[in-house]
Amino acid sequence: MRRFIARNAPAYAFLTPWLLGFFLLALGPILASLYLSFTRYDMVNAPRWVGLANYEYMFTRDRRFWKALNVTFTYVALAVPARLIMALGVAMLLDKGLRTIGLYRAIFYLPSLLGASIAIAILWRQLFAADGVVNAVLGYFGIQGAAWITNPDTSLYTLVVLAMWQFGSPMLIFLAGLRGIPKDLYEAAEIDGTPKWRQFTRITLPLLAPVIFFNLVLQTIEAFKTFSSAFIISNGTGAPADSLLFYTVYLFNEAFKFFRMGYASALAWVLLIIIAIFTAISFLTSKYWVHYENERD
């Protein structure tokens, strides 16, 4: 017994802050949030158990919940592929034989680093305003621009463009992945006279699949959690006409504006389950489309 303690004591001493954090800031709150999701709770009165009522209301009667899901899924479906395609395209251009790669890499990465800033969200509102820069550029080509931010038909796309502008971090991961592909594969293909696009589909894509998969999962989870830019650009409400009612914005407002903490907890749990399902599907299906180098099939 004493030896058991002596063996484990140092490790647990090092783990103490994390263990405290895990119980107090992760496990505890998750369970509490699950409990609250079955209650009505306004922070003033004690939580009152209502069973599945929150979930029932959410799925059967809450139009804004469905709207928020719709906005978020549309955003994920557009922004993630757009960002990844940009990232892969630019990474491939940078991969081969450029001495100035460092400078380009830095320029392309900077927007990603600044992307979460409120300053950038404010900037985006002005760029896509009716009298903003984007319309000035379009006017140059004789195109009558829209009031992108205030028109519910177009407002979401301004955020997709913002996401595309920030392709830097998946680009860096793609670059690291491209470095790992042996160059003699391309040389051999070149000698065989294989056309470029075939080299891309037969060498680059299959060998890069694990990295693509990694980026896809990571970026999708990130996209589901989009908050600050949507909050700022929509004035904190999801306006115009709820077209920017991102799931997290809706959740925030339910919790901290209307103090429907029980309902917001139910919303949070649905988000957790969506992300968990997505992650599980990606991992379960990955064996069909991700081939690691050391595997033979």
Place this chain on the structure above:
Amino acid sequence: MTLAHEMEEAAHVAHELRVKRDQRARMGRLLKHLFLISVSIVMLYPLLWLLASSLKPENDIFGSLTLWPTEFQWHNYVDGWHGLPVSFTTFYINSTIVTVLSVIGNLISCSFAAYAFARLQFTGRTFLFGLMMMTLMIPYHVVLIPQYVQFLRLGWVDTYLPLVVPRFLASDAFFIFLMVQFFRQLPRELDEAAMIDGCSPFKIYWAIILPLSLPALGTAAIFSLIWTWEDFLAPLIYLNDIKSYTVPLALRLFLDQEGQSSYGQMFAMSVLSLVPVVIAFIMFQKLIVRGIATSGMK
């Protein structure tokens, strides 16, 4: 025709082919650069526009693509600094306090946990490591509400404790993961030799592991700095008193004042809010790029 002559001819043709190929390669490189330069301009233009607008007179800002101001309005910066009921001096001090404490907290607590996971043998290691990895997946929004209720009960709302204390409890599992990956690569013999010499685990952590892990610690520190500086959601929830606002919250106040012809000031303060991030980026560019590529952050 002599053989020598033929060979000379052949060499000539080969030379011509090589010149052509080089020319095509040079042409390709040129096109690639032209393309990359135009992408760079598109990437940088919004940032330059922000910078330019911060110096322009009000009626110059909108609908104008030109970056050069007709007249430099340096006073936007001075006016913006004092443009809110509380001056930006306070906001910058607040942001600095929160950021510095968060970085310190993350470095200490995450390196502690990472050292245990990466270098020490103990009962339950695999299980706890699995738990730690699972917390990486959990969206912050799930723990947000109970945490808020808890911190409210503790009387911590409107203080920096809800923003800072979690950092000392290794709440950013991502940094633990990053450091574990790094610590694992260090040769085992180091610890073993030190252990035989009678070093305690803490001594090994402090005198051997940490000094060898400066790249990992640096990466974690910089990202911790940038993310805390830019963080909007947590301050939005926990800080109500304008005197305790961080810079991002203060910027949002400008939006509520819209129409009072304060665009120039708003842009000026936006530019200033990006300065720490840009400086960190320029100084530690190599480290940041390596950190991203090996670990897959944001």
